[in-house]
Structure formats: structure tokens, C-alpha cells
Amino acid sequence: MLLTISTTARPATDLGFLLHKHPERVQEFGQSFGTATVFYPEAGDERCTAALMLDVDPVALVRSRGRNSPDFSLSQYVNDRPYAASSLLAVALADVFRTARAGRCKARPELAERPLPLEIRLPALPCRGGPELARRLFEPLGWDVAAESVPLDEGFPEWGDSRYVRLTLSGTLRLADALNHLYVLLPVLDDGKHYWIAPDEVDKLVRAGTGWLHGHPERGLITRRYMGRRWALARTALARLAELGDETEEELEPPVAEEAAPDESAADEAAAAEAEAEGETATAEAETGEPAPDAATGEPAPKAKPLNLRRREAVLATLEELGAVSVIDLGCGQGELVGALLARPRFARVAGTDVSSMALTIAARKLRLERMPDSKRARLSLFQGALTYTDKRLTGYDAAVLMEVIEHVDPPRLTALERVVFGHARPQHVLVTTPNVEHNVRYEFLTGLRHPDHRFEWTRAEFQAWAARVAADYGYQVVFKPVGDDDPEVGPPTQMGVFTRDQRS
Numbered sequence: 001m002l003l004t005i006s007t008t009a010r011p012a013t014d015l016g017f018l019l020h021k022h023p024e025r026v027q028e029f030g031q032s033f034g035t036a037t038v039f040y041p042e043a044g045d046e047r048c049t050a051a052l053m054l055d056v057d058p059v060a061l062v063r064s065r066g067r068n069s070p071d072f073s074l075s076q077y078v079n080d081r082p083y084a085a086s087s088l089l090a091v092a093l094a095d096v097f098r099t100a101r102a103g104r105c106k107a108r109p110e111l112a113e114r115p116l117p118l119e120i121r122l123p124a125l126p127c128r129g130g131p132e133l134a135r136r137l138f139e140p141l142g143w144d145v146a147a148e149s150v151p152l153d154e155g156f157p158e159w160g161d162s163r164y165v166r167l168t169l170s171g172t173l174r175l176a177d178a179l180n181h182l183y184v185l186l187p188v189l190d191d192g193k194h195y196w197i198a199p200d201e202v203d204k205l206v207r208a209g210t211g212w213l214h215g216h217p218e219r220g221l222i223t224r225r226y227m228g229r230r231w232a233l234a235r236t237a238l239a240r241l242a243e244l245g246d247e248t249e250e251e252l253e254p255p256v257a258e259e260a261a262p263d264e265s266a267a268d269e270a271a272a273a274e275a276e277a278e279g280e281t282a283t284a285e286a287e288t289g290e291p292a293p294d295a296a297t298g299e300p301a302p303k304a305k306p307l308n309l310r311r312r313e314a315v316l317a318t319l320e321e322l323g324a325v326s327v328i329d330l331g332c333g334q335g336e337l338v339g340a341l342l343a344r345p346r347f348a349r350v351a352g353t354d355v356s357s358m359a360l361t362i363a364a365r366k367l368r369l370e371r372m373p374d375s376k377r378a379r380l381s382l383f384q385g386a387l388t389y390t391d392k393r394l395t396g397y398d399a400a401v402l403m404e405v406i407e408h409v410d411p412p413r414l415t416a417l418e419r420v421v422f423g424h425a426r427p428q429h430v431l432v433t434t435p436n437v438e439h440n441v442r443y444e445f446l447t448g449l450r451h452p453d454h455r456f457e458w459t460r461a462e463f464q465a466w467a468a469r470v471a472a473d474y475g476y477q478v479v480f481k482p483v484g485d486d487d488p489e490v491g492p493p494t495q496m497g498v499f500t501r502d503q504r505s
Helices: 014-019 058-062 085-096 130-141 175-190 200-208 219-226 231-242 266-277 281-288 307-322 336-342 357-367 411-425 437-442 460-474
Strands: 002-007 027-031 034-043 048-056 116-126 144-151 161-173 326-330 349-354 380-384 399-403 429-435 476-483 494-501
Touching: 002 014, 002 175, 014 034, 014 048, 014 175, 027 085, 034 085, 048 085, 085 116, 085 175, 116 175, 130 144, 130 161, 130 175, 161 175, 175 200, 175 219, 200 219, 200 231, 219 231, 307 336, 307 399, 307 429, 307 476, 307 494, 326 336, 336 349, 336 357, 336 380, 349 357, 357 380, 399 411, 411 460, 429 437, 460 476, 460 494
Parallel strands: 326 349, 326 399, 349 380, 399 429
Antiparallel strands: 002 048, 002 116, 027 034, 034 048, 116 161, 144 161, 429 494, 476 494
16 A cells, blocks of 8 residues: 655644655564565655555464464464454554654654645555545535545446545645644545454544544544444443543434354343344444434434533524524634534634634644635634633623533632633623533533533532622523423433623613
């Protein structure tokens, strides 16, 4: 297999510093299954390209077992592991570019943190799902994706397409992020690995997916395929990823039918068998992301929306009902709500602020600020700030949003946040959403709070008491709305308070 990485950032030969591979040398790296070679087809100030070529040795592939392994004499000639080309390439990439994947560059440390214009090409990539799946996996990460199917035989077009695609990725990203995207997604596209999937694969996925996987719209599909559809491991990985974001509610739900691995528990196998009894079409949903047909009508069953999406939609709908034109997202994180606001022209001014500079960097990357049209860019403002200190940049907006923010603030500092938002910034409307701790009993695998950074989670009565006090102290009226399914016993998963400033105040 062949993979090339190109950049046009001047001087382009800085790519050699980041990859820790000198452009004037050809370097070989032995693998248990063959040889990985790194070379530079071009290396100039204007453009530099590094190539990773993997030459798989089929004899080495079957002789990788030790002499002390059972049936060593037979295992030299019989290999029970699948030949998964993309998995082989991902392992070679991880080994050869280990330091670059970690985001370290001792000679030029500033380079490792700088987004670069990159172009990655794979002329023949196994992809079970075709070009559309490649776009679904890479485009949410900020890549421009050009993918086309490779025909089985160009001389006989009637034979149709193979399961290979020609893939070109273009975008401005950190090289470390790009390599980690490839490390995770190449075997996911191939839907296979050349080695036994052990529990330590969960740690590998969480490390490589830090900063991007927990917010990926296809994280369920990615995790299932990466774990070889072993639900016990996939469930653990999804729970770990949920700790990195606020998606615990969606990801801890059991998936549709998945094939149980031989060593999984009887309970896992029973769950898979029960899911299969509901219809084999559920497997197609797991692979394509499309809803499975209803068993009675044959029509596609509606797919439940993730809670984070329903929360965002509820906030947007409320802002439109209130007639807000300028909105500031306080604690904007990675910019999901900011992007949704910008997509609606009625919001003439949109701002996002967060205490984390890294979160703002990721938000800018996801919003593609460098390529955003001038008309849209003029509506947007992103800046770093703390909500416990007065800041004139917070003032002048019709509405402010605190979406899943207050529970991250230490209770003694809540009064400072109240003073800054309701006393100093004083928008006409303030929308506050926060988890309803009473609903946590509905998450089977959840222990403790929904996020390790949560300082507290309130019951409905506690939230309403806090909101009523704040409204009275600062001259607001407040009404409450459920977000998500309103359980008759424990209430909705998220609770929202909508504050409106008294006209007299």
C-alpha cells in the first residue's frame, strides 16, 4: 500500500522536521509482516511530499508466531488472521511516525501546534461502504474529501466497481491530528484488523481519538468497527469517550444487532441473539447508519436523535421564538451551537467564548474560519474569557446561552457567574440548560455523575429553586422547559430555564 502526505506551507521541507524523517534519505523500517519505506518524491520550498510505502511479506505474515506457540510447525503455513491491508498500513504508520502522531517536534516545537495545508492521497484503499462512507467519516473532521470507486477491471466496466476507492484528503490541520485520523479510520473503512482485538484496543482508540472522536457524528459506527463488533469492548470504549464530552445519555444505550465474539459473555451473546431476532436488517443499520425497516410496515423506522442534538435544537427553537437577533454562547466549547447559529441568517451577530484556548482552536478548525465567506465571518466573534470575571465583550447581545455549563462551575463560584451574566452582561434573555440528576437512573451503565468534570448535578426542584432566586435577585422572569423525553417518573434528561428580563428593570 502507498500513502503520501504533501504540504505547501513555506518552507514545505519543514514537513521533514514534523515527521522526523530527513527528505534526502530513504529509510526502511522492518515490521513483523513486511517492510515500511519512507521517501520523499518531492522536497522543495513550495511543496514537499512524504511517501509511506508498505511492502507486505506473506511469509513473514504467517511466521510471526514464536516457537513456543501451540502447533508452531503448522502455524508457519496456516494463518487464521484476516489479511486486512488498511490495518497493516495503520500499524506501520503508527510505528514509523510515532513521534509525529504524539504532536512532538523537539527541533521545531512551534511547528507541531501549527495547522498546515495538507493533502493526503491513498491510490487504492479498501473501503466497505464506498466513497460515501469515506466522506461521512472524514468530512466532519474538517477534510475536503475526493473519493471515487476503483473499477474491478477498466477493460470490462460492466463488471462494476471493486471495494477499493481512490482517496484524497485536503485540509488545514495539525499533522498529529491528521495522522491520528488515519490511524483510527483506515481499519474502520476496511472493516477488519490483521490481529486479535484485545481489551487494550480501548486505550488505543481513546488516545488516538482524543479531541475529535467523542464529537464525531459517526462515533458509534467508528467504535463498533474499530472493535470488530465486539460489543463488550465497544461499550467500554463508548463509555470512556462519553467522559470526554456530554454524550453519555446516547452512547450508553445498547446498539442494534452486533455479532458476538467467541469469548464474550453469555449475556452479550444473548443480547446479540435477541437483537438479531428483531430482524437481520438491523445489521444494515449498524453499517450504513440508516434506520432499519419496521418489521410490520417495511418502512424505515425513525432513528432517535441524540440528546446533544435535541438540546441544541431546543435552544435554537427557543431563541427564534424569543426573536433574538444577536446571541452569545457562554462556554461554547468546540463550537457546535455557534456553527448552528451561523447557519441561520436570522442571527445577525453570533459570539462564542470559552475559558479553554484549546477548545476555541478546535472550534475555529471545525467552523473552517480560514475558508469562511466574508459575509458569514463578519457575523462571528470568538474569544477566550472566564465567566466569573466581568468583561465588556459579553455585553450588547439580545440573548446569552449557558448550555451544559453551570454544572462545571464550583458551587462557591456560581455567585460570581450569576453576577457577571445576569448583573453585568444583562442580555434580554438567558437560556440555561443542565442535566437532571433524577434521570441518571435510566442510564444502566452510569455510575456517579455524567461527566468527570461536573461539580454537581441538580434535581428539578434544586434547579428551579436556584433559577427562581437568580431571577428575583437580578430582575428576570423564568420559565422551565424539558429537553428530551419527559419521563413521567424521573423527568427529562436535560432541564432548561428561560430567563427574560423584566421591562421595568
